[in-house]
Amino acid sequence: MSWWTTDETHDPRRTSWVESAQEHQDFPVQNLPFGLFSIEGMRPRAGVAIGDMVLDLPACANAGLLPAAVAPLCAGEVLNGLMALPATQRVALRRRLSELLSDPAHRAAVEPMLHAAVDCTLHLPARIGDxxxxxxxxxxxxxxxxxxxxxxxxxxxxxxxxxxxxxxxxxxxxxxxxxxxxxxxxxxxxxxxxxxxxxxxxxxxxxxxxxxxxxxxxxxxxxxxxxxxxxxxxxxxxxxxxxxxxxxxxxxxxxxxxxxxxxxxxxxxxxxxxxxxxxxxxxxxxxxxxxxxxxxxxxxxxxxxxxxxxxxxxxxxxxxxxxxxxxxxxxxxxxxxxxxxxxxxxxxxxxxxxxxxxxxxxxxxxxxxxxxxxxxxxxxxxxxxxxxxxxxxxxxxxxxxxxxxxxxxxxxxxxxxxxxxxxxxxxxxxxxx
Structure with a gap:
């Protein structure tokens, strides 16, 4: 995939079973940005914004829902490891997340791993060296x-x-x-x-x-x-x-x-x-x-x-x-x-x-x-x-x-x-x- 080409994750007909993602002004299922979040009693961890919710990536990894090569990189308290992924692996992760959040067959397994964004504190996503x-x-x-x-x-x-x-x-x-x-x-x-x-x-x-x-x-x-x-x-x-x-x-x-x-x-x-x-x-x-x-x-x-x-x-x-x-x-x-x-x-x-x-x-x-x-x-x-x-x-x-x-x-x-x-x-x- 070239850096300017699109695939099924960009399909305007694709929707998410996360209701707030539909026509969300920032985070529909076609976006899926990464961030670092925490809730009360939890250390900062990797997450993905979807509508008014945040998907817990370490929880997904522990449940075996993410590509094996990527799962260990979701465990840290910064995103530097995920940022260093080759584009091919980042695309594979995006496709898997898009599938998890759009296919209703995954809803029962994934929905408990969602947190309301209003309950989350967002942090600097990376340890900035320079x-x-x-x-x-x-x-x-x-x-x-x-x-x-x-x-x-x-x-x-x-x-x-x-x-x-x-x-x-x-x-x-x-x-x-x-x-x-x-x-x-x-x-x-x-x-x-x-x-x-x-x-x-x-x-x-x-x-x-x-x-x-x-x-x-x-x-x-x-x-x-x-x-x-x-x-x-x-x-x-x-x-x-x-x-x-x-x-x-x-x-x-x-x-x-x-x-x-x-x-x-x-x-x-x-x-x-x-x-x-x-x-x-x-x-x-x-x-x-x-x-x-x-x-x-x-x-x-x-x-x-x-x-x-x-x-x-x-x-x-x-x-x-x-x-x-x-x-x-x-x-x-x-x-x-x-x-x-x-x-x-x-x-x-x-x-x-x-x-x-x-x-x-x-x-x-x-x-x-x-x-x-x-x-x-x-x-x-x-x-x-x-x-x-x-x-x-x-x-x-x-x-x-x-x-x-x-x-x-x-x-x-x-x-x-x-x-x-x-x-x-x-x-x-x-x-x-």
Whole structure:
């Protein structure tokens, strides 16, 4: 099975005997993402989301319901082992899970292994060895660049090299865990010297996360034609940013305290196989742009390497929640607004021989659409703080205030396919300590 082809698990006529899975906005039987969950009195364990339920994978393995080669990997308290599975074994596991959850003949055996999602605590799915954030959202790069370099928003290297930096794996947290407003240095334009204190320009960043599966040996690059085989799945990623700290500290070495205080991910790992119906062609580069260098160039990647996902950002303030207001949607746009594919960033990351490992996390960087209704950060929506956004309560925002809650969502949509989602990526801002 190629990474862009479909099989019986994607059949839109396939339904599950789990009633809540029918037309579920995120987790119909065509999705089957992996995660790490626990209930009271239970240590974290591997699970699969199906509708409003979570399937206990260790229980399935102990009952002899899973492929023999995969069953031992379900016993751990992280998913690194499952992530490292070759694609053929991951496909076999997906097919077996689809069968178990769609064929009523298995209901009596499997139903006791389901837990209500509302009773489950979700955890980071993997032990993250390293986290790297890229900057491949072309419209975001242009929008931010224009605020500082109106006549030359993109630096000369942008169209030749997938720009990235190494982030902080220890501060990645699952959806629902609040973030504390960070303290750091900032230098207002009117000040003669920097100040130390809480950030006053806290921002979100709408990104996709890419989970590494099979790794590579140190010194051995990953060819672009093989990059997809090293991807275990995808999630949503909010790489929170203190814009005032970043403006002061990022030269000459790039982001540091402005970015490493907290990154929020959606806890479900949506597999490449689940996303097969939503593979689309990478958008053509504008006329006059350079072609990718040979090590980043692959015809299959250009034909099938982008993702047909709709990305959304919602905001609710404390006053909105107290008044019963629904969250305000700030933006909606396609994930295809990336100058480089995820396979290209994997290949580039390993091109110097850097060894990627199962459970490593890559971020795409902020993904913005061409128009304002698809911008992926407040830095863009508020034009750097010059144009406030009005909330349903009459409050205004240029950057995030304490008590604000940001939620990211993603949804795969394609003709003839059952839509699937990623679950929410949500966090609330707490005051600085």
């Amino acid at each position: 986290y790297t954030d890229f900057y491949v959202g072309i419209h975001h790069a242009n929008n931010i660049g224009r605020q500082f370099r109106p006549d030359n928003p993109l630096l000369p290297n942008y169209k030749y090299v997938p720009i990235g930096y190494h982030g902080r794996a220890s501060s990645v947290r699952p959806s629902g865990e609040p973030l504390v407003r960070p303290r750091g240095q900032r230098k207002p334009p009117e000040a003669d010297a920097p100040l130390f204190g809480p950030t006053v320009r806290l921002d979100y960043e709408l990104e996709l996360g890419v989970w590494i599966g099979l790794g590579n040996d140190l010194g051995t690059p990953i060819p672009i034609g093989q990059a997809a085989a090293h991807i275990a799945g995808f999630c949503l990623l909010n790489d929170w940013s203190a814009r005032d700290f970043q403006a002061w500290e990022y030269q000459p070495l790039g982001p540091f305290l402005a970015k490493n205080f907290h990154s929020t991910i959606s806890p479900w790992v949506v597999t490449p196989e689940a996303l097969a119906p939503f593979r689309i062609a990478q958008p053509a580069r504008p006329e006059g742009d350079p072609a990718p260098l040979a090590y980043l160039s692959d015809s299959d990647d250009q034909t099938h390497g982008a993702l047909g996902l709709a990305l959304e950002v919602e905001l609710s303030s404390a006053a909105m929640r107290a008044g019963g207001h629904a969250p305000l949607r700030l933006s909606r746009g396609p994930a295809s607004n990336m100058y480089w594919t995820v396979q290209q960033i994997v290949t580039h990351h390993a091109s110097n021989g850097c060894n990627l490992q199962p459970g490593d996390l890559l971020g795409t960087g902020t993904i913005s659409a061409l128009g304002r209704d698809g911008y992926g950060s407040l830095m863009e929506l508020s034009s750097g703080g010059r144009e406030p956004i009005t909330l349903p309560t009459g409050e205004t925002r240029t950057f995030l205030e304490d008590g604000d809650e940001v939620t990211l969502r993603a949804r795969g949509e394609a003709d003839g396919a059952v839509p699937i989602g990623f679950g929410e990526c949500r966090a609330r801002v707490l005051p600085a300590q």
